[in-house]
């Protein structure tokens with residue numbers, strides 16, 4: 299293993315899912331739903347397979363039906379216009395979109411500012427691209443986790459090339475507000491920075507939170523690569539259909555890298571995701587309402603069990619603090635959790651440059667059936 303990747307072993311998601319399998323514990327670790335997405339979307343995939351749509355290499359940028367549906371979705375939800383032929387690129391999940399964007403846009407030694415705790419692939423992909431990651435830490439407060447805009451401004455140097463923003467934010471569940479996003483946009487324009495924004499949880503927002511794409515702010519369209527995926531919105535994480543939208547110049551750059559990573563992927567599923575994106579608003583509203591209820595169900599269970607809970611406004615994760623149990627080491631806590639009570643969770647400490655920063659934070663996923671969440675709540679009470 300080369301030096302760039304030396305610090306990246308097995309991802310925490312693989313480690314914890316393997317632990318769930320070997321112990322038979324309830325897996326609230328890796329974020330995937332235990333109920334598949336809409337029947338009609340699955341049927342569309344079957345039809346595509348049967349009709350020979352996408353069984354051979356699809357076009358490099360993605361099948362036209364899907365690119366058109368992505369552009370229509372951006373227009374319908376956010377009033378963002380993009381040309382399906384030049385400003386949309388289909389990728390192997392958001393994961394490839396992140397990798398290809400960083401490989402395409404960074405020069406060796408460029409600094410990338412990422413909100414910390416950060417999704418684990420960010421650190422590895424910045425390293426693979428030869429960049430330097432500069433974390434800006436979200437701080438827990440009464441209202442969840444909060445971005446300190448002064449800290450963000452202070453983190454920008456002459457070497458900063460790119461802001462890597464994730465909202466709604468995994469693992470904290472923070473949804474950046476319009477005012478915070480406006481300030482990020484102003485900073486990007488003032489310091490002439492590129493922005494890669496990971497919006498895979500765009501439809502998973504609750505209460506008064508609203509998802510606003512960074513690309514909609516003044517001066518941002520021409521400097522922003524927007525990334526999303528069908529995995530979270532439609533509950534098909536195994537299909538790995540993601541996408542990038544942005545100006546022709548940016549999308550062409552990302553596509554240049556993407557060509558040599560996977561070239562193309564998921565042919566028949568691309569047709570099915572095109573149908574999914576055309577689902578009526580009632581689908582998106584119903585999905586969100588269902589998840590909000592699940593958030594409250596698991597949140598109540600965690601509080602009753604004794605965890606300190608940071609209320610998430612988006613995503614399907616709840617970050618907790620384990621200090622009330624007299625515990626300080628999240629990774630050790632998570633390794634022991636299946637044995638202690640038959641539940642698997644993720645230690646947030648691995649999402650920090652300095653693991654001490656998130657040492658007592660543990661993340662639980664609530665994208666699970668109600669009976670599973672009820673059972674998990676019962677089991678977690680054994681910790682008391």
Ligand code: PMP
Nearest residue numbers: 391392393417468498527529540
């Ligand atoms: N970004 C974030 C913040 C995520 O949580 C995930 C998935 N868990 C991804 C990207 C990757 O998405 P995909 O499965 O579409 O590659």
Ligand code: GLN
Nearest residue numbers: 311312327328329330468
């Ligand atoms: N994004 C998912 C999570 O945060 C996991 C994806 C993965 O396993 N790479 O749990």
